[in-house]
Amino acid sequence: MKARAEKLAQRILLVIALSAISSLILIALFIFKEGTPIMVKMGLRRFLFSSEWEPQAGLFGIYPMIVASLWVTLGAMLIGAPLGIAGAIFLNEFVPKTVLRIVKPAIELLAGIPSVVYGFIGVMVLAPLIRNHLGGPGLSILAAAVILGVMILPTVISISTDAIGAVPNSYREGALALGATRWQAVHMVILKAARSGIIASIILAMGRAIGETMAVIMVAGNTVKLPHSVLNSARTLTATIAFEMASATGRHREALFAIGVVLFVIIMLLNSFATVILRGRTTRA
Amino acid sequence: MQKSTVGMKTLTLKRLALVGCAAAVALCGCSRQSASITLAGSTAFQPFAEKLAEQYMAAHPDIGITVQGGGSAVGIQSALSGAAQIGMADLLELPAEAQALTSVVVARDGIALVVHPANPVTNLALAQARAIFSGTLRNWKDVGGADQPITVVSREAGSGTRASFEKLIGVVKLSPDALVQDSSGTIRETVINDQRAVGYLSHGLVNDKLKMLQVDDQECSTDKVIAGTYSLVRPIFLLTKGAPEGLAKAFIGYILSTNGQQCIQRNGLIPAQ
Incomplete structure (x- = not known):
């Protein structure tokens, strides 16, 4: 009797687990089924590396969007990663544990703010600042990068603090006993020991930045043109899908799914990198 | 051991399909009302x-x-x-x-050309509007405004407002530098926040934080549209x-x-x- 109940529970859990995984598989299959034909027909190189995106004329070159996505993501990392890592070091090494216990959840709260709110702040505050002080239309790659840089802070800080917190205390004590200053102990010992966790946090944050849509649509200006400066406005891969899905039919729709394939591949690669790096840490420890 | 888990998997997959069908039937059943x-x-x-x-x-x-x-x-x-x-x-x-x-x-529905209230320009000829939105006319001083670049703000491809607007003013290809926004509301916010911007939206959605431009000396108003003098x-x-x-x-x-x-x-x- 007991064994049967046990078996039943096991099966129910298996069904639930499989439904979660199967949705991932179904999404992947669907995107690839809809998106790959046009890449094959057009030729992958022309799809990825030509700059003409004119759906009405049948031209689907996503190079400007790939470049825009990379610029925006890179900019966000340049802003978010140093801030986040510095924040994590500060919280772990330079203030009492009670501060960490209060501040860390507060920072994680940032992740709960809807992206449309970030976008709104970007439009109302950041874009006019950039326009008035640096020039250009204001709605630009720079604005998107700054907004995304703030949006990824919770990811970077929370994973990095965990990684730094997991460094055994004996490392710290050893370094200090050898006469290192606090800062020397941090950058020569602790950062090295926590390196894989910190890198993983950056890669996961990158995945978030490249996939973010709403906030970027609101502040990037969405011009389909190869950007030449961070003050230009540009349209990312995700923004293109969001903009045109509603009205797209036929090949245009296929091309949008193909953009989905490109994003899917990029994010899968980033996530696998992160997994490999994180796994490397646990086996070594 | 391995065999049995495989068997279990196919079984659960079948169950999964059943549950899915049931959910689909239930959804179809309640979305249609009689009236x-x-x-x-x-x-x-x-x-x-x-x-x-x-x-x-x-x-x-x-x-x-x-x-x-x-x-x-x-x-x-x-x-x-x-x-x-x-x-x-x-x-x-x-x-x-x-x-x-x-x-x-x-x-x-009249389509109004809108600018920031601080913009001194009050009127555009249809040909000027066409040149601005095509990207050939790029500075406000060429149409009687301040010496600053024009920021063109447009709707996304697929928007009815954009298709109508481009046809009405005769733009064959939108300026590649145009900012693109995906709703009338975001067009409005962009223009309200940018003194150099010019955009277009449905007449009924213009508010008092925006200035409507005259087109060929005709203002965009219900009377002018009914009289047939406003062209957009x-x-x-x-x-x-x-x-x-x-x-x-x-x-x-x-x-x-x-x-x-x-x-x-x-x-x-x-x-x-």
Whole structure:
């Protein structure tokens, strides 16, 4: 009797687990089924590396969007990663544990703010600042990068603090006993020991930045043109899908799914990198 | 051991499929009511359709009318596929695939050119507007404004407002430097926040934080549109598959009635006749 109940529970859990995984598989299959034909027909190189995106004329070159996505993501990392890592070091090494216990959840709260709110702040505050002080239309790659840089802070800080917190205390004590200053102990010992966790946090944050849509649509200006400066406005891969899905039919729709394939591949690669790096840490420890 | 887990997997997969089917049946079962219709399409007409539906439902409490947005292209698609009984489209000319549908014009809508209130420019000739939106005229000083670059703000490809606007002013290809926004609301916010910007949106959606430009010395107002002197005007179509029947016919009849047309005019659109 007991064994049967046990078996039943096991099966129910298996069904639930499989439904979660199967949705991932179904999404992947669907995107690839809809998106790959046009890449094959057009030729992958022309799809990825030509700059003409004119759906009405049948031209689907996503190079400007790939470049825009990379610029925006890179900019966000340049802003978010140093801030986040510095924040994590500060919280772990330079203030009492009670501060960490209060501040860390507060920072994680940032992740709960809807992206449309970030976008709104970007439009109302950041874009006019950039326009008035640096020039250009204001709605630009720079604005998107700054907004995304703030949006990824919770990811970077929370994973990095965990990684730094997991460094055994004996490392710290050893370094200090050898006469290192606090800062020397941090950058020569602790950062090295926590390196894989910190890198993983950056890669996961990158995945978030490249996939973010709403906030970027609101502040990037969405011009389909190869950007030449961070003050230009540009349209990312995700923004293109969001903009045109509603009205797209036929090949245009296929091309949008193909953009989905490109994003899917990029994010899968980033996530696998992160997994490999994180796994490397646990086996070594 | 391995074999048994494989067997279990196929079994659970089957179960999963069963559950999925059951859910689909349940969903289909409750989404159709006996006396209800759906309108879908043009986001420009959506607020007005919602208001009209509200009034109609107040008079006929047993009837349900659902109004969905999505854009003019969605309006045409959903009328064709039957996803909505009535499609809404605000295009100047209906595309070829919409020829199979029965269309009726229920209102007209002026498209206003808008700038920041601090912009000294008050009037643009149609040719100037065309040059600005094509990207050949790029500085406000060329049209009597301050010496600063023009930031063109446009709707996304697929927007009915954009298609109508480009056709009306004769833009063949939008300036590659134009900012693109995906709704009338974000166009409005962008122009309110940028002294160099020029954008366009439905006349009924302009508020007092924006300045409307005259086009060829004609201001965008209900009177000028009715008089036919303001040129940037587009019709709003309701589309049905075949001649409208039953509830759809009754609701379209209500929109075209004096009551319905007055409601349309009160809210900033221009009556069909």
